[in-house]
Amino acid sequence: MTDIPNASSDLHAALNAEEDSAGVVDALKDKLQIDAEKDEDELETLSPIVRKRVEVLRKIQRQIDALMAKFFKERTALEDKYLKLSEPLYTKRYEIVNGIAEVEGIETATNSSEEKGVPGFWLNAMNHNEMLFEEIQERDEKALRYLKDIKLSRIVEPNGFKLEFFFETNPFFKNTVLTKTYHMVGEVDPILKKVVGTEIEWFQGKCLTQKTLIKKPKMGWRYTNPITKTVECDSFFNFFKPPEIPDDGTYLDDDTADQLQNLIEFDYGIGSLIKDKLIPHAVKLFTGEAAE
Numbered sequence: 556m557t558d559i560p561n562a563s564s565d566l567h568a569a570l571n572a573e574e575d576s577a578g579v580v581d582a583l584k585d586k587l588q589i590d591a592e593k594d595e596d597e598l599e600t601l602s603p604i605v606r607k608r609v610e611v612l613r614k615i616q617r618q619i620d621a622l623m624a625k626f627f628k629e630r631t632a633l634e635d636k637y638l639k640l641s642e643p644l645y646t647k648r649y650e651i652v653n654g655i656a657e658v659e660g661i662e663t664a665t666n667s668s669e670e671k672g673v674p675g676f677w678l679n680a681m682n683h684n685e686m687l688f689e690e691i692q693e694r695d696e697k698a699l700r701y702l703k704d705i706k707l708s709r710i711v712e713p714n715g716f717k718l719e720f721f722f723e724t725n726p727f728f729k730n731t732v733l734t735k736t737y738h739m740v741g742e743v744d745p746i747l748k749k750v751v752g753t754e755i756e757w758f759q760g761k762c763l764t765q766k767t768l769i770k771k772p773k774m775g776w777r778y779t780n781p782i783t784k785t786v787e788c789d790s791f792f793n794f795f796k797p798p799e800i801p802d803d804g805t806y807l808d809d810d811t812a813d814q815l816q817n818l819i820e821f822d823y824g825i826g827s828l829i830k831d832k833l834i835p836h837a838v839k840l841f842t843g844e845a846a847e
Contacts, residue, residue, distance in 0.1 A: 627745075635709055641835070648838070649704045652676045673841075677702040680840040686828055691791045695763055699791065701725040707834050713748065714739045718829055727763065729756040733795050737826055747823050752795035764790045794825060 598606060650656035654671025678699040681687040691699065704721040715738040722731055730753060738749035757763075770782040787793075798818050807815065832840075839845035 631709075631714075638707065638709065645706070645834075653703050675700050676841055677705065677837070680833065680837045683840045683843055683845070684828065684833065686825070687791075687833070690789075690794070690825065692763075692789055695791045698725060698727040698763060701727075705829065705834055705837075707830050710736070710738065714745070715749075716826075716830060718826060726758060727761045728758060733792075735795060735826060737823065747819065750797050750819070750822065752797055755792060755795060763792050764788065764796065794822070798822070 598609065601609065647656070651658060652673045678691075678696060681691060681699070701723045702720060703723055706719045706721070708717045708719070709715075710717060715736065717734055717736040720733040720735075722728075722733070724731070733753045733755065734751075735753070736749075736751040737747060738751075739745040740748040755762075755764075764787060765785050766788045768784045768786060770784065798815065832845075836845045
C-alpha cells in the first residue's frame with residue numbers, strides 16, 4: 556500500500572445491522588427477544604408507583620419517536636434534493652478525472668503518450684482515508700487503478716442506498732460495474748435488513764480475494780507433486796461479498812451472534828464511509844486536505 560500521512564480514524568458504528576437470511580435474522584431476533592424479556596422481568600421488580608411512572612415515560616418516548624420519524628423523513632427528502640443538484644458536478648468531476656473533458660487553459664491532448672485526466676484518482680483518494688487504506692491490500696492497487704467513478708443512488712422501497720463502482724476494461728475481472736446495495740427498515744433507529752454485492756467474475760488466476768498456497772512434499776517423497784491449496788485472503792474486493800450466512804434454523808450462541816453482528820456493522824461502516832465521505836469529498840481526500 557502507498558504510504559500516507561499518519562491519520563486518526565473516526566469510525567463510529569451508526570446503526571445496528573442484520574443480514575437478510577432467515578437463519579441469521581431469526582437467531583439475532585431470538586437473542587434480542589431474550590434481552591427484551593429480561594428487561595420486562597426487571598420492570599416487574601419495580602414498585603407499582605414506579606412502574607406507573609415508567610409507563611408515562613414510555614408514552615413520552617413514543618411521542619419523541621414520532622417526531623424523530625418525521626425528522627428522518629424530511630431529512631431524507633432534503634438529502635435527495637441536494638444529491639440531484641450535485642449530479643452535474645459529479646459528472647463534470649468524472650469527465651475531468653477520466654480525460655473526457657479538458658480544463659480551461661489546457662489544450663486537448665493529441666499525443667497518445669500524454670497523460671490524460673488524473674491517473675489513480677480514486678485509489679489515491681481512498682488511500683488517504685485510514686479505514687479504507689487498511690482495507691486496500693498492495694495486490695488490490697493495480698486493479699483499483701482501473702476505477703473510473705463511484706456513484707451513490709438512493710433506494711425508496713425498501714429504504715436504502717446503492718454504491719456503484721465503474722471500472723475500465725481490465726485484466727482482473729469481466730465486470731465493468733460492481734455494486735453494493737444496502738436495504739434498511741425502520742425510520743427511527745433504522746436497521747440494516749439486507750445487503751447485496753456483485754459477484755465478481757474474475758479472470759483465470761487473477762482473483763484478488765483468494766491466494767494459492769504451495770506445500771512441498773516431505774523429505775523422501777521424490778515423486779510426489781507439491782500440494783496446492785486455495786484459501787481466502789484479505790482484499791478490498793471482499794467488500795462485494797456478503798458475510799457467510801448459516802443455513803436456516805441454525806442455532807447461534809451469543810458469541811457467534813455478536814461476532815456476526817460486529818461483522819455486519821463493520822461492513823455497513825465501510826459503506827457509509829464511502830457514501831458520506833469518499834464520494835462527496837473525493838478531491839479533498841486525493842489532495843490530502845481531508846486525509847483522515
